[in-house]
Amino acid sequence: QVQLVESGGGLVQPGGSLRLSCAASGFTLDYYAIGWFRQAPGKEREGVSCISGSDGSTYYAESVKGRFTISRANAKNTVYLQMNSLKPEDTAVYYCALKWRLCTALTADFGSWGQGTQVTVSS
16 A cells, blocks of 8 residues: 655744655655645645655755755655744645656646645744
8 A cells, every 4th residue: 555654743943943754655765756745724735845756856946945955765765854944934734745756846746645744833
């Protein structure tokens, strides 16, 4: 059974850091693109970052460039999202999802969504 499980969310003060994990089970992540998405209350789900399964290319939303870093540890079958300099507007439920090899800008292209992990940035 293909499954993605997110973890690592929590409450953090503005300027703080968190590292989210997206662990895969039932298949090998190596050739899949993994995207991180977030959804704040009352807002649509938006793409945050993606790492391709072909050459490891990475992509970021403008709002997180320079603050977030996506990486993959194929030996652990896990993709990470390191989030630094967090802002209150980063507060959302964060999800990971996958598609074959290449990242795209379309949320609908991704599947096997995890259950999400809550990130709250507040003083």
